[in-house]
Amino acid sequence: MKETKTALVWFRSDLRLGDNPALDYAIRHFDAVIPVFIFSPEEETPWEPGSAARWWLHHSLTSLDQDLRALGSRLVIRKGPALKTLFELIRGIKAQAVFWNRRYEPAIMQWDEQVKNKLSQAGIQVQSFNGSLLFEPGQIKNQQGAPYKVFTAYWNKVIASEPPPKPLKAPGQLTAPARRPQFLEIKALCLEPKVKWAAGLRKSWVPGEKAAQKNLRKFIASCITAYSIERDRPDHEGTSRLSPYLHFGEISPRRVWYSVRKNRNTIPYLRQIVWREFAHYLLYHFPHTPERPLRKEFEKFSWKTDKTLLKKWQKGRTGYPVVDAGMRELWVTGWMHNRVRMIAASFLVKDLMIPWQEGAKWFWDTLVDSDLANNTLGWQWVAGCGADAAPFFRIFNPVIQGEKFDPGGNYVRKWVPELSRLPDKFIHRPWDAPKPVLASAGLAYGKDYPARIVDHNASRRKALLAYEKMRRALLRHV
DNA sequence: TTTTGAGTTGTTCGA
DNA sequence: GTCGAACAACTCAAA
Numbered sequence: 369m370k371e372t373k374t375a376l377v378w379f380r381s382d383l384r385l386g387d388n389p390a391l392d393y394a395i396r397h398f399d400a401v402i403p404v405f406i407f408s409p410e411e412e413t414p415w416e417p418g419s420a421a422r423w424w425l426h427h428s429l430t431s432l433d434q435d436l437r438a439l440g441s442r443l444v445i446r447k448g449p450a451l452k453t454l455f456e457l458i459r460g461i462k463a464q465a466v467f468w469n470r471r472y473e474p475a476i477m478q479w480d481e482q483v484k485n486k487l488s489q490a491g492i493q494v495q496s497f498n499g500s501l502l503f504e505p506g507q508i509k510n511q512q513g514a515p516y517k518v519f520t521a522y523w524n525k526v527i528a529s530e531p532p533p534k535p536l537k538a539p540g541q542l543t544a545p546a547r548r549p550q551f552l553e554i555k556a557l558c559l560e561p562k563v564k565w566a567a568g569l570r571k572s573w574v575p576g577e578k579a580a581q582k583n584l585r586k587f588i589a590s591c592i593t594a595y596s597i598e599r600d601r602p603d604h605e606g607t608s609r610l611s612p613y614l615h616f617g618e619i620s621p622r623r624v625w626y627s628v629r630k631n632r633n634t635i636p637y638l639r640q641i642v643w644r645e646f647a648h649y650l651l652y653h654f655p656h657t658p659e660r661p662l663r664k665e666f667e668k669f670s671w672k673t674d675k676t677l678l679k680k681w682q683k684g685r686t687g688y689p690v691v692d693a694g695m696r697e698l699w700v701t702g703w704m705h706n707r708v709r710m711i712a713a714s715f716l717v718k719d720l721m722i723p724w725q726e727g728a729k730w731f732w733d734t735l736v737d738s739d740l741a742n743n744t745l746g747w748q749w750v751a752g753c754g755a756d757a758a759p760f761f762r763i764f765n766p767v768i769q770g771e772k773f774d775p776g777g778n779y780v781r782k783w784v785p786e787l788s789r790l791p792d793k794f795i796h797r798p799w800d801a802p803k804p805v806l807a808s809a810g811l812a813y814g815k816d817y818p819a820r821i822v823d824h825n826a827s828r829r830k831a832l833l834a835y836e837k838m839r840r841a842l843l844r845h846v
Numbered sequence: 847t848t849t850t851g852a853g854t855t856g857t858t859c860g861a
Numbered sequence: 862g863t864c865g866a867a868c869a870a871c872t873c874a875a876a
Contacts, residue, residue: 639854759870
């Protein structure tokens with residue numbers, strides 16, 4: 369009798385069955401395939417999944433397990449360390465091979481290298497695949513052979529290159545091995561928060577591959593052509609909201625790429641998908657950037673550490689309605705509209721002059737889509753210290769931004785209900801509202817809703833001065 | 847090697 | 862109300 373060939377497929381940030389290169393390869397070359405997920409946050413420090421991401425992961429694993437059951441399989445859940453666990457599984461079921469889709473975070477890539485070497489040395493067949501990016505980050509270079517630091521140049525290169533591989537079909541069935549290894553219940557990973565805090569997340573999201581596909585279809589059918597304008601409106605549903613699904617790999621960027629029919633109207637959205645790509649590319653080539661600025665001169669910037677102000681920002685009590693709305697949306701739903709992310713981030717970095725790393729940490733813990741590459745790029749972009757960043761003197765005015773992108777104030781009214789009865793004219797500047805207006809809106813200004821914690825005009829000037837100082841110091845050095 | 851043109855998302859000021 | 866320039870040079874990438 370012929371020996372049964374068994375392979376492990378190690379699931380990580382690719383919690384899907386469709387367009388999953390590692391799974392596809394294993395099924396085509398092996399008799400039995402065992403899907404495995406190993407939870408080992410200690411191998412991701414200091415960027416282990418935050419609270420919101422853990423909640424998402426719990427439900428995403430549940431969904432993946434359900435989809436696997438429909439194919440006659442189950443997801444084998446274990447706790448790390450990854451290498452040790454893989455060896456245990458291999459011995460237990462006599463597997464000959466391990467396959468996985470790569471992650472591109474610097475620390476994880478180092479672990480992967482080790483895992484690959486040790487497994488190979490033990491005579492196990494090992495192969496990793498690209499399941500989460502359109503292009504291999506190492507392969508795109510400018511004419512000088514160096515990595516791009518300007519998005520448009522990167523974009524031009526990408527669209528002039530060979531298109532990414534077409535997405536792979538999901539398997540129709542999965543042959544289980546004769547003996548299944550022991551596994552944990554998903555609950556045993558303790559991913560769900562103990563406090564009731566997850567209610568807002570549950571109300572806002574349905575994690576999982578099916579939901580991801582449904583959302584993509586819906587977005588393409590109804591929003592994508594108006595995306596370039598509507599994406600800036602936090603009071604409308606103009607974005608795809610695919611970020612958490614992309615982060616956990618519940619949908620692949622290749623699927624998105626090929627589902628979007630390319631014409632003039634859809635380019636703005638594809639550009640965003642390529643921005644995600646660019647973020648991973650930069651993290652790959654500049655692995656220190658989650659902690660330190662890409663532009664070195666910013667290490668000399670005179671940031672302020674003020675725990676009280678940071679807390680007020682985190683809680684959405686800055687006194688600037690659009691900033692507070694965003695921070696509260698984040699806290700309740702685990703997500704914030706991108707336009708508002710920029711406004712809120714600019715406020716932290718420039719109005720409060722608190723280091724961008726503090727903001728990045730808070731976002732990391734509270735976002736369901738927290739992604740090291742995207743989060744790093746976003747914060748460094750706002751702070752002016754990253755690739756292709758906004759110049760530092762470009763400072764968002766929270767009132768103007770609010771009036772421009774939430775003109776009816778509906779976004780603010782939704783998330784800052786104590787302001788909801790203010791007329792449009794004052795919804796983004798309650799400090800200007802005359803007493804009778806406040807009274808008829810039922811608002812005790814400074815009590816129900818906080819007075820501004822800083823004056824934007826003054827803090828803007830201070831930030832510009834600090835920037836000027838940093839530049840001068842740099843020039844003296846040269 | 848040198849030159850040239852361009853660079854996600856802004857605000858303010860003055861004409 | 863609308864428009865263009867200034868902000869402040871600098872770095873990047875291609876020719």
